Amino acid sequence: xxxxxxxxxxxxxxxxxxxxxxxxxxxxxxxxxxxxxxxxxxxxxxxxxxxxxxxxxxxxxxxxxxxxxxxxxxxxxxxxxxxxxxxxxxxxxxxxxxxxxxxxxxxxxxxxxxxxxxxxxxxxxxxxxxxxxxxxxxxxxxxxxxxxxxxxxxxxxxxxxxxx
Amino acid sequence: xxxxxxxxxxxxxxxxxxxxxxxxxxxxxxxxxxxxxxxxxxxxxxxxxxxxxxxxxxxxxxxxxxxxxxxxxxxxxxxxxxxxxxxxxxxxxxxxxxxxxxxxxxxxxxxxxxxxxxxxxxxxxxxxxxxxxxxxxxxxxxxxxxxxxxxxxxxxxxxxxxxxxxxxxxxxxxxxxxxxxxxxxxxx
Numbered sequence: 515x516x517x518x519x520x521x522x523x524x525x526x527x528x529x530x531x532x533x534x535x536x537x538x539x540x541x542x543x544x545x546x547x548x549x550x551x552x553x554x555x556x557x558x559x560x561x562x563x564x565x566x567x568x569x570x571x572x573x574x575x576x577x578x579x580x581x582x583x584x585x586x587x588x589x590x591x592x593x594x595x596x597x598x599x600x601x602x603x604x605x606x607x608x609x610x611x612x613x614x615x616x617x618x619x620x621x622x623x624x625x626x627x628x629x630x631x632x633x634x635x636x637x638x639x640x641x642x643x644x645x646x647x648x649x650x651x652x653x654x655x656x657x658x659x660x661x662x663x664x665x666x667x668x669x670x671x672x673x674x675x676x677x678x
Numbered sequence: 679x680x681x682x683x684x685x686x687x688x689x690x691x692x693x694x695x696x697x698x699x700x701x702x703x704x705x706x707x708x709x710x711x712x713x714x715x716x717x718x719x720x721x722x723x724x725x726x727x728x729x730x731x732x733x734x735x736x737x738x739x740x741x742x743x744x745x746x747x748x749x750x751x752x753x754x755x756x757x758x759x760x761x762x763x764x765x766x767x768x769x770x771x772x773x774x775x776x777x778x779x780x781x782x783x784x785x786x787x788x789x790x791x792x793x794x795x796x797x798x799x800x801x802x803x804x805x806x807x808x809x810x811x812x813x814x815x816x817x818x819x820x821x822x823x824x825x826x827x828x829x830x831x832x833x834x835x836x837x838x839x840x841x842x843x844x845x846x847x848x849x850x851x852x853x854x855x856x857x858x859x860x861x862x863x864x865x866x
Contacts, residue, residue: 518861519696544701544859545727576817576824578762587762591822617795618729623855627729627795629815629826641762643782643817643826649791675727677859678698 599632782816
């Protein structure tokens with residue numbers, strides 16, 4: 515059987531950047547997996563995602579987090595972004611690691627659901643389901659520090675998974 | 679060298695070790711169940727990835743999926759979950775039950791075109807010395823309602839898994855465009 519889990523692109527920052535983009539994403543896979551290992555130049559913030567350059571309020575999410583002392587849940591509605599983390603935020607001390615699954619990203623029938631896991635050993639862990647209310651195929655993904663910048667050495671890798 | 683699994687750091691696998699086995703996409707009219715049969719013992723772990731929406735009508739409260747192995751419908755399963763509904767976290771479990779219930783799917787009370795998503799690992803599925811453990815990350819969001827859930831389950835049987843049956847927890851039908859893809863993960 516053919517290999518079905520393939521790297522599409524990797525970006526390792528050589529200098530600080532506010533965002534990283536994957537563009538012209540092929541529709542030849544079934545799911546996309548985005549893995550980030552990121553740190554900020556200062557402060558702490560959430561890592562967020564927008565697809566197809568859509569910055570309107572077409573996103574929403576449900577979040578489950580472990581804060582170190584309790585389990586909590588929150589949500590966003592009519593949001594302008596997807597979240598990769600919440601309590602497992604990105605900061606200037608630790609490399610936050612997140613993994614995001616964009617399920618059936620190229621179908622043009624359903625809205626797009628993304629599952630994310632955010633992790634920061636010093637702040638918390640998250641599981642997040644994000645919805646993008648569009649039936650368009652996802653062709654580009656932009657990762658941003660909500661209001662800060664990613665530091666040099668942060669890595670962002672996009673994989674494609676192809677079903678039989 | 680791709681990174682596999684629902685928890686990125688859990689696996690590092692050599693190129694070519696993750697393979698697509700089969701995919702089922704529900705057609706018009708829906709179905710009561712999805713079956714993967716005659717699963718090869720070529721792999722070390724299995725992964726199910728997919729989208730689900732059921733005909734249950736419950737104001738977008740969601741619906742889970744249940745899994746049974748090798749046509750076993752006896753009380754040989756147990757499961758736990760930790761879930762968030764947007765306002766609170768909750769947990770529950772079942773013991774000596776007839777299925778592994780995994781929550782995070784959508785129902786037909788939610789907005790149109792909305793589906794829940796699952797990434798499910800079935801670990802060491804052909805090992806005949808262990809009961810079989812399942813772990814899942816599942817979730818759906820409906821712009822105001824939703825659910826995100828960590829689930830785990832066990833099939834208390836040492837037989838190799840050769841068949842997987844997926845149904846709605848509510849016993850309603852799986853709707854059109856529900857889809858599950860089964861992958862095999864090899865070890866060196």
